[in-house]
Amino acid sequence: xxxxxxxxxxxxxxxxxxxxxxxxxxxxxxxxxxxxxxxxxxxxxxxxxxxxxxxxxxxxxxxxxxxxxxxxxxxxxxxxxxxxxxxxxxxxxxxxxxxxxxxxxxxxxxxxxxxxxxxxxxxxxxxxxxxxxxxxxxxxxxxxxxxxxxxxxxxxxxxxxxxxxxxxxxxxxxxxxxxxxxxxxxxxxxxxxxxxxxxxxxxxxxxxxxx
Amino acid sequence: xxxxxxxxxxxxxxxxxxxxxxxxxxxxxxxxxxxxxxxxxxxxxxxxxxxxxxxxxxxxxxxxxxxxxxxxxxxxxxxxxxxxxxxxxxxxxxxxxxxxxxxxxxxxxxxxxxxxxxxxxxxxxxxxxxxxxxxxxxxxxxxxxxxxxxxxxxxxxxxxxxxxxxxxxxxxxxxxxxxxxxxxxxxxxxxxxxxxxxxxxxxxxxxxxxxxxxxxxxxxx
Numbered sequence: 001x002x003x004x005x006x007x008x009x010x011x012x013x014x015x016x017x018x019x020x021x022x023x024x025x026x027x028x029x030x031x032x033x034x035x036x037x038x039x040x041x042x043x044x045x046x047x048x049x050x051x052x053x054x055x056x057x058x059x060x061x062x063x064x065x066x067x068x069x070x071x072x073x074x075x076x077x078x079x080x081x082x083x084x085x086x087x088x089x090x091x092x093x094x095x096x097x098x099x100x101x102x103x104x105x106x107x108x109x110x111x112x113x114x115x116x117x118x119x120x121x122x123x124x125x126x127x128x129x130x131x132x133x134x135x136x137x138x139x140x141x142x143x144x145x146x147x148x149x150x151x152x153x154x155x156x157x158x159x160x161x162x163x164x165x166x167x168x169x170x171x172x173x174x175x176x177x178x179x180x181x182x183x184x185x186x187x188x189x190x191x192x193x194x195x196x197x198x199x200x201x202x203x204x205x206x207x208x209x210x211x
Numbered sequence: 212x213x214x215x216x217x218x219x220x221x222x223x224x225x226x227x228x229x230x231x232x233x234x235x236x237x238x239x240x241x242x243x244x245x246x247x248x249x250x251x252x253x254x255x256x257x258x259x260x261x262x263x264x265x266x267x268x269x270x271x272x273x274x275x276x277x278x279x280x281x282x283x284x285x286x287x288x289x290x291x292x293x294x295x296x297x298x299x300x301x302x303x304x305x306x307x308x309x310x311x312x313x314x315x316x317x318x319x320x321x322x323x324x325x326x327x328x329x330x331x332x333x334x335x336x337x338x339x340x341x342x343x344x345x346x347x348x349x350x351x352x353x354x355x356x357x358x359x360x361x362x363x364x365x366x367x368x369x370x371x372x373x374x375x376x377x378x379x380x381x382x383x384x385x386x387x388x389x390x391x392x393x394x395x396x397x398x399x400x401x402x403x404x405x406x407x408x409x410x411x412x413x414x415x416x417x418x419x420x421x422x423x424x425x426x427x428x429x430x431x432x
Contacts, residue, residue: 034281041277046267063270070280071287142263149264167226168261174228193214193222200257207260 019043022086029077037077041070044087047170048094054165055098055158065101069094084179088172091180095162102158145206152202160195167192221251225258 020028020039028036048069053062073093080089153161159181166172166180167188174185181188214222223229224237241248270276354373361368 034284037284038277038281041280042273045273045276046269049270050266050268059271063276066270067276067280067283071283074284145260145263149261164261165264168258169264169266171266174226189219189222190214192226193218196222196254196257199261200253203257203260207256 023082026077026080026082026086029074030080037074040086044090045070047087048090051091051094051162051165051170052098054153054169055162056101057154061101065098066094069097072097085176088176088179091166091172091176092182095180095182099158148203148206152199155202156195156198160191160198163188163191164195164199217247218250221247221254225251225255 020036022040022043025036025040029040045066049062049066052065052069053059056062056065069090073090076093080086153164156164162181163177166177167174172180174188177188178185220229220233220237224234229237241251354371357370357372359368359370360366
């Protein structure tokens with residue numbers, strides 16, 4: 001069974017009305033409507049932030065880089081012709097900003113950063129302590145699983161990590177990933193193949209145990 | 212190690228990148244070949260696990276994320292004199308109105324684009340206080356404007372209706388909106404309740420098109 005793709009779509013409000021489509025919002029931005037840009041930022045900030053964090057693996061830097069990406073997008077919007085979907089265009093800008101940052105910081109692929117807040121660092125009596133929305137054992141399994149996935153992903157090169165993230169987590173098609181990463185679809189497929197092979201080695205015990 | 216043709220097929224199948232005919236072919240083979248099925252299932256399980264990562268987690272302080280970004284854009288535009296993504300859109304003549312001190316009234320209070328003509332020496336005899344407003348444009352839906360001359364005050368008044376209420380703590384009052392002639396054109400000055408100018412919108416009429424320039428709060432631009 002093929003996996004469903006998860007293309008970003010305009011949200012549907014609680015009243016059932018659809019939010020404006022990206023094309024409409026982009027046109028409004030190009031006419032100078034900053035409120036339209038505000039809506040686009042709200043719509044995509046989570047995806048952009050996740051994409052950047054997957055690359056730089058640091059919450060604070062990811063926040064700043066995501067800001068820079070949106071700022072560059074705003075500056076470039078007058079030249080956006082709509083040949084590609086807005087979100088792939090935005091992803092490409094973000095990708096370039098994040099890679100520029102990686103180059104400047106000379107972060108070698110494979111160096112691990114761990115920003116994960118450990119559970120034992122959280123005061124259970126604290127007012128802002130996370131609320132247990134699920135069974136404690138289920139939450140623990142998800143946290144452990146998330147940690148293992150992150151650790152395995154961190155062992156991939158930046159290119160492989162980005163490719164697998166855009167495919168598996170963001171649900172982009174091959175041609176969209178190729179457009180974002182400015183490479184051929186063949187390169188996308190090759191990166192996916194090697195990334196999955198590596199992740200299978202690293203995570204085999206994990207996914208075979210829980211499924 | 213290069214992927215075999217079968218491996219490539221499986222990846223493309225799981226990624227939804229096979230055309231319908233190739234998909235049917237592969238599914239037929241998957242049903243008949245346990246080894247191929249096993250490889251496909253393992254890869255599918257890996258994908259299912261990876262997909263549990265959040266695709267769009269909100270960044271920390273998401274509201275501040277937007278506010279900070281928009282503020283950067285406004286500052287950049289103010290510093291460079293550049294207009295927004297529109298390049299030339301009329302709304303951004305009024306970008307300065309989004310400054311925090313004008314939030315309540317600002318969105319719309321002066322978002323009326325007025326083409327104004329001061330009667331000069333070659334025109335009819337000057338009538339002190341009387342200004343000819345050629346047209347007005349209110350970009351905000353629900354905001355309308357009307358222009359009239361008040362004899363008792365000797366002033367031309369641009370009245371805006373449909374504005375949001377101005378909160379008590381807001382120092383800018385619509386009734387203190389005034390105008391005065393300056394040099395080549397007209398400046399509409401926004402005053403606070405103590406009569407100090409907090410901003411001005413200038414129309415330079417000599418070049419043929421009005422040029423509006425915000426003044427810094429409390430002084431000259």
